[in-house]
Amino acid sequence: MPPSPQSGAETTLPSVTAVPGPRLAIRLDWLGIVPFMLFALLFLLLPTAFLMVGAFQDAQGHFTLAKLGLLLQGNVLDAYLISLEVSAASAIVGAIAGFALAWAVVHGGLPAWIRPSLLTFSGVAANFAGVPLAFAFLCTLGRTGLVTLLLQHYAGIDPYSTGFTLLSFHGLVLTYLYFQIPLMVLIVTPALEGLRKEWREASDSLGGTALHYWIHVALPVLAPSVLGASLLLFANAFGAVATAYALTGSSLNIVTILLYAQIRGDVLHDPNLGYALALGMIVITSLSSAGYLWLSARTQRRRS
Amino acid sequence: MAFLDIAHVGKTFGAASVVNDVNLAIEKGEFVTLLGPSGCGKTTLLRMIAGFESASSGSIHIDGHDVTLQRARQRRVGMVFQSYALFPTMTVADNIAYGLKIAREPKSAIAERVEQMMKLIRLSQHAQHYPWQLSGGQQQRVALARALASSPRLLLLDEPLSALDAKIRVALRDEIRALQRKLGITTLFVTHDQEEALSLSDRVVVMNEGRIEQVGTPFEIYNFPRTRFVASFVGTLNILNSRVLDEASGLVEVDGQTVTVARLRRSGHGERTLALRPEAVVLESPLAGRNSLMATIEEVNFLGSVVRLRARLQETVLSFDIFNDPGQTLPQRGSRVALGFSHDNLLELEAS
Numbered sequence: 001m002p003p004s005p006q007s008g009a010e011t012t013l014p015s016v017t018a019v020p021g022p023r024l025a026i027r028l029d030w031l032g033i034v035p036f037m038l039f040a041l042l043f044l045l046l047p048t049a050f051l052m053v054g055a056f057q058d059a060q061g062h063f064t065l066a067k068l069g070l071l072l073q074g075n076v077l078d079a080y081l082i083s084l085e086v087s088a089a090s091a092i093v094g095a096i097a098g099f100a101l102a103w104a105v106v107h108g109g110l111p112a113w114i115r116p117s118l119l120t121f122s123g124v125a126a127n128f129a130g131v132p133l134a135f136a137f138l139c140t141l142g143r144t145g146l147v148t149l150l151l152q153h154y155a156g157i158d159p160y161s162t163g164f165t166l167l168s169f170h171g172l173v174l175t176y177l178y179f180q181i182p183l184m185v186l187i188v189t190p191a192l193e194g195l196r197k198e199w200r201e202a203s204d205s206l207g208g209t210a211l212h213y214w215i216h217v218a219l220p221v222l223a224p225s226v227l228g229a230s231l232l233l234f235a236n237a238f239g240a241v242a243t244a245y246a247l248t249g250s251s252l253n254i255v256t257i258l259l260y261a262q263i264r265g266d267v268l269h270d271p272n273l274g275y276a277l278a279l280g281m282i283v284i285t286s287l288s289s290a291g292y293l294w295l296s297a298r299t300q301r302r303r304s
Numbered sequence: 305m306a307f308l309d310i311a312h313v314g315k316t317f318g319a320a321s322v323v324n325d326v327n328l329a330i331e332k333g334e335f336v337t338l339l340g341p342s343g344c345g346k347t348t349l350l351r352m353i354a355g356f357e358s359a360s361s362g363s364i365h366i367d368g369h370d371v372t373l374q375r376a377r378q379r380r381v382g383m384v385f386q387s388y389a390l391f392p393t394m395t396v397a398d399n400i401a402y403g404l405k406i407a408r409e410p411k412s413a414i415a416e417r418v419e420q421m422m423k424l425i426r427l428s429q430h431a432q433h434y435p436w437q438l439s440g441g442q443q444q445r446v447a448l449a450r451a452l453a454s455s456p457r458l459l460l461l462d463e464p465l466s467a468l469d470a471k472i473r474v475a476l477r478d479e480i481r482a483l484q485r486k487l488g489i490t491t492l493f494v495t496h497d498q499e500e501a502l503s504l505s506d507r508v509v510v511m512n513e514g515r516i517e518q519v520g521t522p523f524e525i526y527n528f529p530r531t532r533f534v535a536s537f538v539g540t541l542n543i544l545n546s547r548v549l550d551e552a553s554g555l556v557e558v559d560g561q562t563v564t565v566a567r568l569r570r571s572g573h574g575e576r577t578l579a580l581r582p583e584a585v586v587l588e589s590p591l592a593g594r595n596s597l598m599a600t601i602e603e604v605n606f607l608g609s610v611v612r613l614r615a616r617l618q619e620t621v622l623s624f625d626i627f628n629d630p631g632q633t634l635p636q637r638g639s640r641v642a643l644g645f646s647h648d649n650l651l652e653l654e655a656s
């Protein structure tokens with residue numbers, strides 16, 4: 001599937017030729033991004049390096065693999081598994097629902113005003129998280145939330161009688177979907193808009209059925225975007241802490257909450273375990289982000 | 305019945321009537337061009353033949369079969385789009401093989417056919433390349449091969465050269481025609497470029513506002529346009545509004561001067577629209593047996609081998625070309641000249 005390497009020759013970017021000019025000008029150009037570099041250094045690179053080192057140390061600063069070893073045991077492993085499950089569930093459901101929504105507005109023949117409205121709303125909702133989101137859900141779907149009460153009084157349905165609670169795995173997934181679905185809509189809408197009607201017509205006139213078109217043309221075109229977006233949704237959910245903490249307190253054992261417990265300084269306090277937990281998270285989010293970047297680079301290249 | 309027979313075909317979108325009562329018969333192996341300005345319904349007509357759009361009225365027959373209600377995939381009609389529309393995730397070879405794979409041809413037959421098609425379009429060395437690695441001209445050749453690979457009954461091309469730059473456009477134009485001759489495939493080609501239409505086609509169909517204005521060989525269309533629209537759209541014919549003075553001798557009046565028309569189409573007095581080809585006009589003193597008009601030079605455009613002049617009678621403006629000759633002085637703007645042309649060169653157009 002990937003094209004032969006020599007074929008890239010035509011499309012490689014023109015090599016950046018150094019423009020001979022005053023050296024000062026170049027330095028001034030760099031000056032512009034100094035605040036960003038400084039910020040990245042102080043709040044991203046240094047802490048990362050610090051916790052990477054810390055993950056391999058005990059409380060006395062001696063080298064040890066014990067803290068990392070803890071990641072594979074009991075409570076901690078459970079936290080990772082639950083985090084992975086919550087992230088995967090909210091990413092998969094979010095991806096499917098978001099894709100369906102985006103498909104409906106792009107190719108569903110709906111009135112034209114719906115698309116910009118949905119995209120604007122998605123832009124807002126995708127960034128709605130943390131305490132406000134948790135509060136909003138508690139107010140609507142909590143035990144005494146508005147929607148819960150309305151359902152009880154007017155529809156005769158009590159969601160809580162079925163064992164549902166917002167402060168649970170399902171509740172958390174549901175809450176995450178509030179920003180996961182819009183995020184998916186935002187990412188796949190351009191990909192769906194990129195599906196050209198001539199491809200469908202070319203396939204038709206070559207004897208293809210709708211199924212042929214989907215399997216051989218549309219899905220391969222969409223796959224990198226959809227998979228990449230799902231990975232981004234996964235990383236998005238995996239790293240979320242504020243929403244989960246605000247919603248469930250410490251009642252749900254997920255990595256970010258466990259991590260928070262290690263570093264905020266109560267009885268569970270074990271900063272080095274915290275570093276190890278963080279390192280594990282970095283590895284997982286990096287992998288899914290790298291997957292996303294790789295996939296979106298593939299899509300970019302094809303469009304050019 | 306002709307190989308492709310279009311009878312009373314019309315198309316309406318809501319209240320807008322885009323194609324009106326089109327009748328067209330195309331013989332097997334013919335290369336026919338639909339020529340007309342943008343928005344005149346060429347694409348819509350082509351899409352109805354391909355089956356992407358249903359006809360609001362009328363019927364379409366291909367090779368004796370009524371396809372009016374058939375789906376696109378049942379029609380065995382190859383289509384080439386302006387935007388190439390190659391499948392972006394497939395290599396050149398896979399794009400060409402698409403229709404053959406759907407038809408479940410045996411693997412060896414597919415490989416052989418793909419090989420043969422790639423040779424025809426001279427892109428064998430690009431078999432494993434992806435569309436984004438090819439130039440526009442190469443992509444369009446692949447699109448042509450893809451459309452032809454499964455031996456369709458009909459090849460439709462919708463402005464296939466419009467997205468390419470001028471040089472490639474001419475080269476690919478000739479290539480398409482050569483390929484079409486070689487394969488003998490019945491072809492309908494859409495363009496708004498009159499030069500393209502005239503140089504490629506066995507016959508040209510001139511369309512305007514959803515109707516066919518005239519069908520004929522390039523020679524007929526260019527030399528004997530029937531309507532004012534065809535005269536002005538094809539080439540740069542001069543249009544003269546005239547009034548008949550003497551029907552028997554063909555004497556007519558144009559802006560207060562008299563000229564003779566060799567053949568008046570209709571009898572009776574009144575207004576007639578005449579056309580005059582620019583290359584028929586020469587600068588010459590009045591001669592017996594030839595028409596002569598006095599005019600004032602308005603514009604002199606030096607184009608290299610030819611000089612394009614524009615001269616005004618009163619209302620009427622005439623364009624004409626003279627060859628560049630270093631030994632001759634050009635008429636000045638504002639000067640009075642005598643324009644000569646033969647009686648045969650004045651063509652009466654249908655009333656519109």
Ligand SMILES: Nc1ncnc2c1ncn2[C@@H]1O[C@H](COP(=O)(O)OP(=O)(O)O)[C@@H](O)[C@H]1O
Pocket residue numbers: 317320322340341342343344345346347348349
């Ligand atoms: N799907 C459609 N819905 C409404 N109007 C259309 C549609 N397709 C084409 N038209 C209209 O029909 C007219 C002819 O279009 P088209 O066949 O594309 O012309 P051409 O190919 O000659 O430029 C145009 O005015 C265009 O706006």
Ligand SMILES: [Mg+2]
Pocket residue numbers: 343346347348463
């Ligand atoms: Mg068109």
